[in-house]
Amino acid sequence: MTYSIAIHGGAGLTCPEDLGQEREELAREALAKALNAGNKILSAGGSAMDACIAAVAIMEDDPRFNAGRGSVLAADGTVRMDASVMDGATREAGAVCGISTVRYAAELARKIMKRTPHVMLYGEDALAFAKDENMILESENWFITPYRTEQLEEAKSANCIILDHEKASKGRPKGTVGAVACDQFGNVAAATSTGGLCNKRPGRVGDSAIIGAGTYADNKTCAVSATGHGELFIRSHVAGRLSDLIEMKGLDVVQAAKHIVFSELDEDVGGLIAVDSNGQITLPFNTGGMFRGWQIANEKPVVAVWRNE
Amino acid sequence: MTYSIAIHGGAGLTCPEDLGQEREELAREALAKALNAGNKILSAGGSAMDACIAAVAIMEDDPRFNAGRGSVLAADGTVRMDASVMDGATREAGAVCGISTVRYAAELARKIMKRTPHVMLYGEDALAFAKDENMILESENWFITPYRTEQLEEAKSANCIILDHEKASKGRPKGTVGAVACDQFGNVAAATSTGGLCNKRPGRVGDSAIIGAGTYADNKTCAVSATGHGELFIRSHVAGRLSDLIEMKGLDVVQAAKHIVFSELDEDVGGLIAVDSNGQITLPFNTGGMFRGWQIANEKPVVAVWRNE
Numbered sequence: 001m002t003y004s005i006a007i008h009g010g011a012g013l014t015c016p017e018d019l020g021q022e023r024e025e026l027a028r029e030a031l032a033k034a035l036n037a038g039n040k041i042l043s044a045g046g047s048a049m050d051a052c053i054a055a056v057a058i059m060e061d062d063p064r065f066n067a068g069r070g071s072v073l074a075a076d077g078t079v080r081m082d083a084s085v086m087d088g089a090t091r092e093a094g095a096v097c098g099i100s101t102v103r104y105a106a107e108l109a110r111k112i113m114k115r116t117p118h119v120m121l122y123g124e125d126a127l128a129f130a131k132d133e134n135m136i137l138e139s140e141n142w143f144i145t146p147y148r149t150e151q152l153e154e155a156k157s158a159n160c161i162i163l164d165h166e167k168a169s170k171g172r173p174k175g176t177v178g179a180v181a182c183d184q185f186g187n188v189a190a191a192t193s194t195g196g197l198c199n200k201r202p203g204r205v206g207d208s209a210i211i212g213a214g215t216y217a218d219n220k221t222c223a224v225s226a227t228g229h230g231e232l233f234i235r236s237h238v239a240g241r242l243s244d245l246i247e248m249k250g251l252d253v254v255q256a257a258k259h260i261v262f263s264e265l266d267e268d269v270g271g272l273i274a275v276d277s278n279g280q281i282t283l284p285f286n287t288g289g290m291f292r293g294w295q296i297a298n299e300k301p302v303v304a305v306w307r308n309e
Numbered sequence: 310m311t312y313s314i315a316i317h318g319g320a321g322l323t324c325p326e327d328l329g330q331e332r333e334e335l336a337r338e339a340l341a342k343a344l345n346a347g348n349k350i351l352s353a354g355g356s357a358m359d360a361c362i363a364a365v366a367i368m369e370d371d372p373r374f375n376a377g378r379g380s381v382l383a384a385d386g387t388v389r390m391d392a393s394v395m396d397g398a399t400r401e402a403g404a405v406c407g408i409s410t411v412r413y414a415a416e417l418a419r420k421i422m423k424r425t426p427h428v429m430l431y432g433e434d435a436l437a438f439a440k441d442e443n444m445i446l447e448s449e450n451w452f453i454t455p456y457r458t459e460q461l462e463e464a465k466s467a468n469c470i471i472l473d474h475e476k477a478s479k480g481r482p483k484g485t486v487g488a489v490a491c492d493q494f495g496n497v498a499a500a501t502s503t504g505g506l507c508n509k510r511p512g513r514v515g516d517s518a519i520i521g522a523g524t525y526a527d528n529k530t531c532a533v534s535a536t537g538h539g540e541l542f543i544r545s546h547v548a549g550r551l552s553d554l555i556e557m558k559g560l561d562v563v564q565a566a567k568h569i570v571f572s573e574l575d576e577d578v579g580g581l582i583a584v585d586s587n588g589q590i591t592l593p594f595n596t597g598g599m600f601r602g603w604q605i606a607n608e609k610p611v612v613a614v615w616r617n618e
Contacts, residue, residue: 086544093544097406097514098431118513119540122407122431125512203434204427205406212521212546231428235395235402237521240546241553248557 002279002297003042003184007034007055009065009291010175011227011271016306019289024305027064031293031303034058038179039295048181048189048223049087049110056106056191059177063145065291067177068103069138070145071195073152074202079143081105081195082209084120085113088188088217088277095120097209099127101143103136106193111135119211148198155199175270176208178215178225182279188223190215190239197230206230212240219277221246222253227290228270236264242274254282261286311588311606312493314347316340316364318374318600319484320536320580325615328598333614336373340602340612343367347488348604357498357532358396358419361488365415365500368486372454374600376486377412378447379454380504382461383511388452390414390504391518393429394422397497397526397586404429406518408436410452412445415502420444428520457507464508484579485517487524487534491588497532499524499548506539515539521549528586530555531562536599537579545573551583563591570595 009031013019038055042048060068071079083105084095094113097120102108111133112121121129130137176194183189192215194208207214207230214230216239217223224239233239238260245256253276261271261284271285273292283292288307295301318340322328347364351357369377380388392414393404403422406429411417420442421430430438439446485503492498501524503517516523516539523539525548526532533548542548547569554565562585570580570593580594582601592601597616604610 091544095514098434116510116513117540118510119543120514120519121510121512122514123433123512125407125510129510129512201425201427201430201434201438203430203432203438204425205404205429205431210429210519210521211543212519212549216546231426234428234520235400237525237546237549240521240549244550244553244557248553 001184001186003182004275004279004281004294004296005035005038005042005051005055005179005181006273006275006281006283006294007031007038007179007292008225008227008273008283009059009177011285011287011290012175013287013289013305015288023064027291028303028305030059030062030064031291032301035293035295035301038181039301042181042183043298045184048183048187049085051181051183052179052189052191053107053110055179056177056193057104060104060106060193065177066175066195067193068105069143070148071143072198073144073148074200076202077152078202079140079195080202081193082206083109083193084209084211084215085109085191086189086211086215086217088219088223091218093119093211095209095211096126097205098123098203101127101137101140102130103138106191108135151198176227178227178273180223180225180273180275182275182277186219186277188217188219188275188277190217190223190225192225207233210234212237214239216240216243218243222274222276224272224274226270226272232266232269238272253280257282257284310493310495312351312491313584313588313590313603313605314344314351314360314364314488314490315582315584315590315592315603316343316347316488316601317534317536317582317592318368318486320594320596320599321484322596322598322614324597332373336600337612337614339368339371339373340600341610344602344604344610347490348610351490351492352607354493357490357492357496358394360490360492361498361500362416362419364488365486365502366413369413369502374486375484375504376502377414378452379457380452381507382453382457383509385511386461387511388449388504389511390502391515392418392502393518393520393524394418394500395498395520395524395526397528397532400527402428402520404518404520405435406514407432407512410436410446410449411439412447415500417444460507485536487536487582489532489534489582489584491584491586495528495586497526497528497584497586499526499532499534501534516542519543521546523548525549525552527552531583531585533581533583535579535581541575541578547581562589566591566593
């Protein structure tokens with residue numbers, strides 16, 4: 001059985017000049033590290049879900065990605081994170097929105113899946129649950145980097161509410177982090193985690209918290225984690241739709257993902273990563289670049305950022 | 310052009326004996342009133358969205374339905390409502406979760422759709438937005454009825470967390486309210502509103518707040534509002550899946566809804582109402598009963614509760 005993993009660190013990129021060489025190199029290193037963490041679990045016979053959570057946790061800790069530490073700031077200067085996970089073997093799912101101070105939001109989503117009868121919790125009550133579960137908490141300031149503070153100020157002075165990729169925080173990595181994996185048993189899983197949109201209205205919930213929009217997994221079809229303009233992804237229920245395209249139209253995961261990203265979504269809005277239960281991977285995006293990486297069994301891992309890589 | 314409307318007031322029913330004659334009659338009256346409110350708008354050339362909001366508002370105000378006043382109580386004794394709307398003409402959507410004191414939650418979801426760049430807001434921040442928009446607020450106590458207080462006590466003493474339809478508040482109307490409509494211009498819309506599950510963990514978000522799970526609308530396919538065991542409906546992204554079945558498999562709205570409710574969902578978990586842009590209506594459910602009603606243009610309105618009506 002082939003096992004494989006794919007990860008993304010957001011698709012909000014325009015061109016190398018805007019990103020800057022140093023940030024690009026640091027992001028590539030972090031992607032390689034995340035990929036390695038996930039692959040190690042898979043190669044040892046671990047579960048797709050464990051691999052996804054491990055890869056996402058590395059990116060959540062890395063201040064260069066918009067998730068966990070280094071999340072973008074809402075209009076009120078706070079960090080409010082969204083995350084979700086889904087297990088393709090059982091179609092169990094967990095999700096959280098508006099969570100603060102929890103270091104690993106995707107892991108919290110998994111705990112909601114496993115330890116409550118519910119799929120999704122929000123805000124303060126989700127935090128109370130995280131505390132009951134003894135999850136790792138950090139101070140609110142621990143999450144906030146000078147880079148994100150500056151970015152919020154810039155967005156505020158341009159009076160741009162985040163949705164405009166060109167104006168808001170131009171060329172700066174934003175978006176989401178996510179992972180999808182297929183383990184040695186042919187089970188697939190997906191995890192997505194994000195700080196959302198810079199200068200968003202506090203209380204906004206994005207697609208990363210929505211099962212069927214930002215995250216979906218079903219062994220019969222695929223596991224998928226999306227990144228991009230969350231509102232559009234919710235309205236098109238992108239992740240569930242990808243699964244439906246495979247199941248109902250008989251497309252394979254590569255064809256179906258390509259169709260959604262290049263024929264259905266507006267241009268320059270984002271991308272997704274997906275894997276099926278044969279370990280087949282795809283990572284299409286329609287922006288200037290998407291932080292991404294993948295590894296198939298013990299083949300060489302690949303990290304990429306721009307279109308023609 | 311035929312216009313039509315369908316409504317539901319929840320599918321959490323077992324049998325007439327459990328519901329009681331008085332509650333059944335009062336519910337039937339309220340359904341007729343809601344149907345009339347929606348139909349009046351449609352017959353005057355109003356929009357499907359306006360008709361849905363008007364019909365839902367009547368049920369939100371009626372203490373017999375689990376939405377607005379008379380919402381079931383969370384484990385901490387509070388009312389926390391979820392709602393969402395979607396417009397099939399534009400595929401714009403709005404959603405809110407964990408909202409308190411706002412009298413008309415579905416109308417709030419519409420305001421989020423129309424007056425913010427976002428699809429979904431949660432909790433206190435959604436409330437702040439509602440206040441900015443001068444929406445009608447009521448005290449927390451205004452929402453709470455003796456019936457729901459008793460129901461929570463019963464659920465607590467039985468230590469049943471809500472998901473078990475048989476044990477939790479046996480035979481008592483629960484669930485959701487919702488409406489779907491097709492207007493004279495062939496535009497469809499859907500609205501869903503609920504207090505969620507009795508004795509739920511505070512902070513739980515159900516399918517009624519999730520675009521693609523409890524609510525979806527697309528003129529190309531249908532408008533749908535679901536009711537039932539929310540966690541299952543999220544995991545199967547029921548509303549989006551219905552739309553996909555019509556689009557991708559070429560089924561009509563009646564066939565597609567029947568397939569989901571009777572061949573895909575577990576038994577005794579709920580139902581849905583749906584309409585396509587020809588005004589074709591369907592209202593399948595797999596529980597003992599679903600409060601429901603429908604009216605096609607100036608034909609006689611129909612109200613029904615049990616299976617064989």
